[in-house]
Amino acid sequence: MEVIIWLIPISLFLGGLGLIAFIWSVRTNQYDDPQGNSQRILSDQWDEHPKP
Amino acid sequence: MGQAVSISACPACSAAPLAEETAQRALSDAQITLSLPGIHCAACMDTVEQALMGQPGVRQARVNLTLKRAQVQAEPAVTAADLIPAVQAAGYEVHELDAGTIAATATDRAGRDLLMRLAVAGFASMNVMLLSVSVWSGAEDATRDLFHWISAAITLPAIGFCAQPFFRNAFSALKVGRLNMDVPISLAILLALVTSLWETMLSGEHAYFDAALTLTFFLLAGRYLDHRTRAVARSAAEELTALELPRATVLRDGQEQQLPISEVVLGDLILVRPGARSPVDGEITEGHSELDRSLLTGETLPVPAAPGQPISAGEVNLTGPLTLRATAVGRDSSLHRMADLVAIAESGRSRYTPLADRAAKLYAPGVHILSALAFLGWLAWTGDFRLALNIAAAVLIITCPCALGLAVPAVTTAASGRLFRRGMLIKHETALERLSAVDTVVFDKTGTLTAGTPTPVNLEALTEADRALALALAHGSSHPLSVALTGAISGDAAPVTDLREVPGFGTEAQLNGETVRLGRAAWLGAEPGAQTATWLQRGQGTPVEIRFTDSLRPGAAQAVADLKAQGIRVLLLSGDSAGAVGDLARTLGIDEWQAGALPGDKAARIAALQEQGHSVLMVGDGLNDTAALTSADVSISPASALDAARVASDIVLLGGDLTPIPGALTTASRATRRIRENFRIATLYNVIAVPLAVAGLCSPLIAALAMSASSVTVSLNALRLR
Structure with missing residues (x-):
């Protein structure tokens, strides 16, 4: 059972990472145009051209 | 090292000072928002963005497909008028949006705030639930205490952040001496926290940390749904307003x-x-x-x-x-x-008490009394303060209006989504509930039942030559009657010369050495009739009358027929002349009509109907309808209506078609039925779980099960509406 000493902090940390990532994505307006984002992957225009 | 990198021509670093410069310049840049109703795919977005970027002075252009808008950042001198032709040349319909009006909805702060709280509550409740499951499945002694302490460490800050909206609402309600749904919610959350913390300190068996968090999570989900629905409607309504540029x-x-x-x-x-x-x-x-x-x-x-x-x-x-x-x-x-x-004017909206508030009025005192009685009863019976408080908390948590909090928003979201797809924008939160009670519909005529565009009615009575001449003369003006004539007359125009418009009177031209005219009765020396008409005259001959009638809005006849079939009383109140109103009423089969009604008359008639116990829906578009729209129980205006009328109404019809109105009444009454069903489901769960809680048999596991099961059932019941 000693292993839970490690498992609990690790699970909280990983969950926390997910939470922080979600909050970051909300703060940077990434949900403003869900329809547009799903269409943009079909576009030939890149924001930055891939390196050769 | 930073130095070395910048010398080695790293593009990012050498661009950094440039970026700063751009940022400073951006402050004075023109921000232009364009509405693009026609875009629908990746190719559209590319084409529009490229067309905009190709214009001189444009720094950045980004299309938002969800909102069907383009946001352009350009040099201060650039105006929307410079950009619109480029987009039109690319083949897309485009309108300028007023930046001031649109800015208010650009960032939905309240929605984002709720979403963050929802995410934190979800994260915390999942983790605490994991620990609670271990406790329920048999963790004991030191392990159980450790798990309870970890749960407390997660729950306390999470509740402090997530439940703020409920605490704030409850506090403001209590301050003015009222009870709303948030009071029992806040009390349940706080009491659950206090007893759980106390139990944890004393190494007790039961802690309700998971219940407090799941409660908050479900309730926030309800709030967020509610907010989303209204935010979508509000931003669409504001876009309509922003399309009318307040310029002179x-x-x-x-x-x-x-x-x-x-x-x-x-x-x-x-x-x-x-x-x-x-x-x-x-x-x-x-x-x-x-x-x-x-x-x-x-x-x-x-x-x-x-x-x-x-x-x-x-x-x-x-x-x-x-x-x-x-x-x-x-x-x-x-x-x-x-x-x-x-x-x-006293509005129909403010007189109405939403179903949720009525439920809360019955519910909140009942819950508090029940919980207090359980506490006092157990205290008197056993004399154990700790046990009595635990049971009181369990009763409050079990009865917490979690399903009630979801009951209304889940249904209104589903119903509003359904109506939105049919072209109706539900602007007000209780509009659906009020719509479901409607038994009388009052229509305005001009611009509501009619399209506001005239059509000629007696062209057959004219000679071939007169028709050709009228067509030729009508080409000389953009007056609505002339436009209607050019649309209605087929064939060749007469070969007139020197065609010119006499503003305010009509058009005149030369034909075979004679002056020919098309225009107002007074100008041609004719006797004007009651109906909309224009007159045609050759030289000094007798003027010929061309009469017009206002064409019906698409779906008007269908809508009126459907409403009557549903057993709803239909009235027509108009400010127009008796002849025009009577004709229309006969065409549509409306028996009760009134012509020449002033704005005050319309509102008074609606008030009279309400006095007789009727629930009135007003459909109107003009400034003269605004008072009536406000005083009616619920109101609808078409998108073509004046801004003031749209603001005064609860629902905006986006298309030109009136046919969705009868369907909306049906959807609204079905939605209200679902809301009532949801209340009953929530009550049923309480009827089963409350005796257990009062008897002291309710463990945190049963509380969690009852709460989740009732919330999920209520949401699924609401989804049946789609």
Whole structure:
């Protein structure tokens, strides 16, 4: 059972990472145009051209 | 090392100072928002973005497909008028949106705030639930205490952040001595926290940390759904407003300037072009024309305009350019005075108590009394304060209106989504509930049941030659009657020469050495009738009358027939003349109608109907309808309505079609039935779980199960509406 000493902090940390990532994505307006984002992957225009 | 990198020409680093410069410049840049109703795919987005980026001075252009808008950042000198032709050339419909109006909805702060709290509550409740499951499946002694302490460490800060909206609402309700749904919610959350913390300190068996968090999570989900639904409707409604640019063409020092209406001052000379709406109250100083006052009064007959005559804001100039001197601007103009009248009128909205509030009124005191009785009973029975408090907390958690909090938003979200797909925008939160009670519908005529575009009715009575001549003369003007004639007459036009428009009167030309004219009765020396008409004259011959009727809006006949089939009483109240109103009422089969109604008459008639116990839906579009729209129990206006009318109404019809109205009534009554069902489901769960809680048999596991099961059932029941 000693292993839970490690498992609990690790699970909280990983969950926390997910939470922080979600909050970051909300703060940077990434949900403003869900329809547009799903269409943009079909576009030939890149924001930055891939390196050769 | 940073130095070395920048010398080695790292593109990011050498660009950094440039980026700073751009950021400073961006402050003074023009921000232009364009509406693009026609875009729908990746290719559309690319084409529009490229067309915009190709314009000189444009720094950045980004299309938002969800909102169907483009946001352009450009040099200060660039205006929307420079960009619109480029997008139109690319083949897309485009309109400018007023930046001030749209900015309010650009970032949805409240929605984002709720979403964050929802995410934190979800994260915390999942982790605490994991620990609680271990406790329920048999963790004991030190392990159980450790798990409880970890749960407490997660729960306390999470609740402190997530449950703030409930605490705030509950506090403001208690401050004015009222009870709302948030009071039992806050009390349950707080009491659960306090008893759980106490139990944890004493190494007790039961802790309700998971219950407090799941409660918060479900309730926040309900709040967020509710907010989303209204935010979508609100931003669509504001886009309609933003499409009407509040600008005026002002003549100052002999120069024409485009100014925002707020900068127009008394005595300014303002130019109103044909087809434009007058932005202010004024007096005509120059020009002859005709005015369409239908949005203000409901009259369909255009009124002649000549120098010296007053003109009100909102009237549409039809034929010749007019110059006016502003006599009242902004707040003082008749448009605004009318809007103020509406603000004073007691609105149908404020008289209505939402179902959720009525439920809360019954529910909140009951819950508190029950919980207090359980506490006192157990205290008297056992004398154990700790046990009594635990049971009181369990009762509050079990009865917490979690399902009730979801019952209304889940249903309104599903119903609003359904109506939105049919072209109806539900602006007000209780609009659906009020709509479901409607048994009487009052229609306005001009612009609501009719499309506001005239169609000629007696063309067959004219000779072939007269029709050809009328067509030729109609080409000379953009007056609505002329446009209707060019659309209705097929065949070749007569070979006229010297075609010219006489603003405010009509058009004249030469044919075979004779002067031929098409225009107002008075101009041609004819006797004007009651109906909208134009007259045709050859030389000094007898004028020939061409009569017009206002064409029906698509779906009007269908909507009225469907409403009557549902057993709903239909009335027609119009400011127009008796002849026109009577004709329309007969065509549509409306038995009760009233012509020549002033704005006050309409509102009074609605008040009279309400006094008889009827629940009234008003459908109208004009300024003369705003008071009626406000006083009715619920109101609908078409998207083509005047801004003031749209603001006053609960629901906006986006398409030109009226057929969704009867369907909306059905959807609304089904939605209300679902809401009531949901209340019953939530109550049923309570009836089963409350005796357990009062008897002290309720463990945190049972509380968690009851709460989740009732919330999920309620949401699924709401989804049946889709």
